[in-house]
Amino acid sequence: MSNVVILGAQWGDEGKGKIVDLFSDRFAMVVRYQGGHNAGHTVRIGDKTFVLKLIPSGILRRGKQAIIGNGLVVDPAALIAEIEALEAVGIEVSRQLSISNRAHVIFPFHRMMEKMSEERPGRTSIGTTSRGIGPCYEDKIARRGIRMADLLDRKTFAAQYDNLVEEKEIIARALDIHEQMDFAGIRAQYEAYAERLRPMVCDTSRLINDAMRQGKWVMFEGAQATMLDIDHGTYPFVTSSSATAGGLCTGAGVAPTRIDGVVGVSKAYITRVGAGPFPTEIHGEAGQRIREIGREFGAVTGRPRRCGWFDAPLLRYSAMINGFDSMVVTKLDVLDHLDEIPVCVEYRCCGAALADMPATTREIEAIEPVYERLPGWTTPTAGISRYEELPKKAREYLEFLESRTGVEVGCISTGPERNQTIVRSGSRLAKLIA
Numbered sequence: 001m002s003n004v005v006i007l008g009a010q011w012g013d014e015g016k017g018k019i020v021d022l023f024s025d026r027f028a029m030v031v032r033y034q035g036g037h038n039a040g041h042t043v044r045i046g047d048k049t050f051v052l053k054l055i056p057s058g059i060l061r062r063g064k065q066a067i068i069g070n071g072l073v074v075d076p077a078a079l080i081a082e083i084e085a086l087e088a089v090g091i092e093v094s095r096q097l098s099i100s101n102r103a104h105v106i107f108p109f110h111r112m113m114e115k116m117s118e119e120r121p122g123r124t125s126i127g128t129t130s131r132g133i134g135p136c137y138e139d140k141i142a143r144r145g146i147r148m149a150d151l152l153d154r155k156t157f158a159a160q161y162d163n164l165v166e167e168k169e170i171i172a173r174a175l176d177i178h179e180q181m182d183f184a185g186i187r188a189q190y191e192a193y194a195e196r197l198r199p200m201v202c203d204t205s206r207l208i209n210d211a212m213r214q215g216k217w218v219m220f221e222g223a224q225a226t227m228l229d230i231d232h233g234t235y236p237f238v239t240s241s242s243a244t245a246g247g248l249c250t251g252a253g254v255a256p257t258r259i260d261g262v263v264g265v266s267k268a269y270i271t272r273v274g275a276g277p278f279p280t281e282i283h284g285e286a287g288q289r290i291r292e293i294g295r296e297f298g299a300v301t302g303r304p305r306r307c308g309w310f311d312a313p314l315l316r317y318s319a320m321i322n323g324f325d326s327m328v329v330t331k332l333d334v335l336d337h338l339d340e341i342p343v344c345v346e347y348r349c350c351g352a353a354l355a356d357m358p359a360t361t362r363e364i365e366a367i368e369p370v371y372e373r374l375p376g377w378t379t380p381t382a383g384i385s386r387y388e389e390l391p392k393k394a395r396e397y398l399e400f401l402e403s404r405t406g407v408e409v410g411c412i413s414t415g416p417e418r419n420q421t422i423v424r425s426g427s428r429l430a431k432l433i434a
């Protein structure tokens with residue numbers, strides 16, 4: 001067993017929720033290290049479906065510790081709603097959950113600022129989740145943000161809050177925005193949230209490092225995903241946090257030397273929600289069919305997801321940035337209906353092969369994907385839990401992905417349930433979670 005990070009290889013929604021939930025019984029602690037309630041991790045257990053937005057999926061396992069790290073931005077109203085929904089089904093959230101005292105706090109005016117910037121004429125609309133994530137991170141980087149520890153500090157919170165509000169009012173006036181907000185009411189409401197959350201707030205970096213020192217194993221759960229990372233993603237069509245594996249060190253307060261393995265999650269095809277370049281996007285009926293079979297609609301916003309073919313150059317880039325030891329391929333069964341499955345094996349631009357992932361939207365939009373077409377297996381794979389039982393052509397498809405990405409496929413998911421999963425024996429992944 002080891003300390004492992006599991007994260008999405010493309011633009012999110014790769015099916016991490018189920019995988020983290022499945023493996024979490026082997027770890028003492030599951031830690032989120034970035035993002036906020038823009039994430040939506042769907043976990044199905046029996047006849048119950050849970051959509052977790054802020055709280056790591058580890059919470060669903062009795063006795064496991066779930067950590068909201070310092071790298072997150074926390075909307076207390078959203079967090080309390082999630083806590084109450086879990087408590088309603090008997091989960092002992094207050095015993096299992098800890099929230100970093102250094103995580104930043106989202107306020108209603110962050111959502112207002114986001115709406116304003118998304119809708120302003122002439123500004124590139126990112127197609128965000130409208131949760132105030134970006135503006136909260138803006139305040140963090142500008143060193144005027146309010147953290148959980150500040151929210152809990154009765155002596156200083158009011159003054160800090162009033163300063164922040166004053167700034168927002170200046171910006172709103174400058175931009176000719178007249179939306180009224182009850183700032184005093186919001187302050188009182190947040191003071192009440194503080195009391196509700198106080199027992200769970202602590203120095204989570206200390207908690208995680210102490211657990212590791214005691215020989216407990218920790219899993220780090222990425223949110224959003226590699227291509228939505230603020231530095232390495234398809235900027236500016238990204239989220240505002242460090243969603244790659246490196247983000248866990250700063251976002252959880254853990255040294256890189258403590259991490260033993262990095263696992264990337266990808267669907268057998270890929271998807272993207274929101275705006276931005278997508279080289280292997282499938283337009284027309286084929287994309288629509290995959291969206292319907294794969295139920296590709298956002299877990300948080302309900303928006304239809306754009307669907308695309310597996311993109312090996314993108315996966316190679318993602319593997320380089322994150323250092324994937326192994327890959328989990330989810331939703332294999334969604335491709336069961338296809339006679340032929342295209343896989344992008346190379347990027348070309350103006351007739352020449354591209355060696356690297358371009359940095360600009362203009363260049364990524366100009367990519368001409370080169371496809372190899374693999375024969376489909378056209379038999380049901382849903383629910384198969386042994387590698388040898390997969391149709392030969394499905395195994396060949398997976399082995400093709402391995403050969404073109406240089407990353408082993410250590411695990412395959414063939415349905416939403418915990419038991420609809422194959423962990424390949426002898427794989428690096430099997431060793432990491434053994």
Ligand code: IMP
Pocket residue numbers: 011012013038039040126127128129130131133134223224228237238239240273274275
């Ligand atoms: P934000 O994170 O709300 O600022 O949105 C920035 C971009 O990231 C938008 O394209 C969103 O659709 C995308 N995004 C944010 N969170 C997720 C997620 O959990 N899954 C997929 N896309 C996401």
